[in-house]
Amino acid sequence: MREIKKVEEKETAVTLSRFGVRPLSHRVAIYQYLLGTKNHPTADTIYTELKPSLPSLSRTTVYNVLNHLCEKGAVRRVTIEDHESRFDADIRDHIHFKCSQCQQVFDLFEVNFPRLEIPEGFSATSVQVNIEGVCPHCKSGR
Amino acid sequence: MREIKKVEEKETAVTLSRFGVRPLSHRVAIYQYLLGTKNHPTADTIYTELKPSLPSLSRTTVYNVLNHLCEKGAVRRVTIEDHESRFDADIRDHIHFKCSQCQQVFDLFEVNFPRLEIPEGFSATSVQVNIEGVCPHCKSGR
């Protein structure tokens, strides 16, 4: 089992390298955590979840690493909350849905991502489509 | 001139009433300011701009009013910044473009707003489409 984890870490390291990110241990840990969740966690959630197994981890490093991963394009910053960033290691174009009741953020891969014609003169580096509403679970009476 | 301003204020008040917003003076002032700008200002910008002509205005009130206007649907919160809200009194569906160099947020009315098929079970109350990139002005060498 230990072995499997080691292998995963190595693969994650290779992936990070391809993004031009030096695979330092905390970076690998954070990236791996993001790959393994669909919850679009906040920096604080990542810190809280990882801290027990990585006691040396600091909040500053979480922020540093996330900013670096976003800059290098390995991770997407999801700007769907009013004043807090969420992060997503799935960099394929897809739509996010935020339930205004349970506050959860869902991926909507089943909805076609719109092809937009960017006007002359503008050049786009990223497109975010965010829907807000009520999720099936909350709709059916909590 | 004074007269014209009075008339505008009255019209704005009527509009607010239609949204179920009691047209108190600060609310009218903030809403009118938002109607008159295309800059998607932040709460702080609104406060700074309005303070000179409305010395009694407080930051708290700006936040209160903006939250209230958003709740009532008179104003849209634009979640395009990492950790600060912008506001838009134009509630027609349209796309926002943020230039990562000059930080300005543009309306892209010329781009068709996508029709999305929301999956069964979900119900949507709002859809935001945010593009990030470089604007024509910054592209042509600052």
Add this chain to the structure above:
DNA sequence: ATATTTGCAAATAATTTGCAGTCGA
């Protein structure tokens, strides 16, 4: 050996809250 990364504590920034006073119907 040198540049990069980290952790801590303090700083900053945006927003909310508690509460007492004020305004509007």
Add this chain to the structure above:
DNA sequence: TCGACTGCAAATTATTTGCAAATAT
């Protein structure tokens, strides 16, 4: 008069910064 609204100062939350120590190549 009564409930809604306001302003102030303090609190809260998310994030960044300065700097010294640790680490990677």
